[in-house]
Amino acid sequence: xxxxxxxxxxxxxxxxxxxxxxxxxxxxxxxxxxxxxxxxxxxxxxxxxxxxxxxxxxxxxxxxxxxxxxxxxxxxxxxxxxxxxxxxxxxxxxxxxxxxxxxxxxxxxxxxxxxxxxxxxxxxxxxxxxxxxxxxxxxxxxxxxxxxxxxxxxxxxxxxxxxxxxxxxxxxxxxxxxxxxxxxxxxxxxxxxxxxxxxxxxxxxxxxxxxxxxxxxxxxxxxxxxxxxxxxxxxxxxxxxxxxxxxxxxxxxxxxxxxxxxxxxxxxxxxxxxxxxxxxx
Numbered sequence: 001x002x003x004x005x006x007x008x009x010x011x012x013x014x015x016x017x018x019x020x021x022x023x024x025x026x027x028x029x030x031x032x033x034x035x036x037x038x039x040x041x042x043x044x045x046x047x048x049x050x051x052x053x054x055x056x057x058x059x060x061x062x063x064x065x066x067x068x069x070x071x072x073x074x075x076x077x078x079x080x081x082x083x084x085x086x087x088x089x090x091x092x093x094x095x096x097x098x099x100x101x102x103x104x105x106x107x108x109x110x111x112x113x114x115x116x117x118x119x120x121x122x123x124x125x126x127x128x129x130x131x132x133x134x135x136x137x138x139x140x141x142x143x144x145x146x147x148x149x150x151x152x153x154x155x156x157x158x159x160x161x162x163x164x165x166x167x168x169x170x171x172x173x174x175x176x177x178x179x180x181x182x183x184x185x186x187x188x189x190x191x192x193x194x195x196x197x198x199x200x201x202x203x204x205x206x207x208x209x210x211x212x213x214x215x216x217x218x219x220x221x222x223x224x225x226x227x228x229x230x231x232x233x234x235x236x237x238x239x240x241x242x243x244x245x246x247x248x249x250x251x252x253x254x255x256x257x258x259x260x261x262x263x264x265x266x267x268x269x270x271x272x273x274x275x276x277x278x279x280x281x
Contacts (some may be wrong), residue, residue: 116250141178235277
């Protein structure tokens with residue numbers, strides 16, 4: 001087992017905040033608290049999404065200041081966000097807060113909007129938290145992955161929260177939330193919150209719409225059947241499956257992992273992607 005002292009720094013907490021700005025854009029804010037195990041003067045975030053107008057502030061031992069931020073594309077669609085600050089040493093505590101606008105997390109699938117986000121940690125995290133703010137005028141739909149730890153209304157909007165203590169090195173998270181709008185203001189958002197909470201307690205995900213608009217549910221079996229139907233044509237790269245299915249990358253990855261666990265398919269790593277084929281019976 002690797003101890004935290006073997007890393008350049010210990011990540012005490014990692015917080016993610018997502019605010020849906022419009023049908024394309026999301027404001028992402030990352031807050032991270034670090035205890036350095038060696039002298040440190042720069043921290044790097046990596047993102048598969050576009051980065052616009054990044055701003056960062058840091059707090060070193062309780063003293064706040066503006067940090068220097070630069071962004072560069074390192075390979076493919078991967079962006080590196082560099083945050084530079086005065087050198088900190090073991091015994092110091094560093095808090096970094098960076099905000100930027102991004103596109104690519106929101107997609108339109110079958111006429112509905114879907115938020116999807118993927119993050120993987122390469123070292124342990126003491127506490128992980130993610131929050132998604134869905135503004136007034138939208139109704140939540142399934143899928144919601146994973147089930148939130150908390151759902152509450154804020155004004156006429158909805159806030160979904162996820163928490164995890166002691167994240168392991170290599171642990172990854174997929175966040176998927178469907179929503180639909182515009183919704184009439186005649187009905188308060190509370191009508192959404194109560195059914196959503198009931199769905200979580202029952203252990204399943206339900207699609208929710210305002211009165212008069214019906215319900216939307218996701219039949220995971222039909223998604224699996226679509227994958228199997230395509231793969232009957234022959235093995236296919238995961239990126240091509242994303243195009244054929246019309247789903248987000250995160251949803252396809254989650255679906256394929258689940259199908260692999262069930263023994264329905266095989267995924268063979270080839271470079272940065274997977275070759276997917278039906279499991280031989």
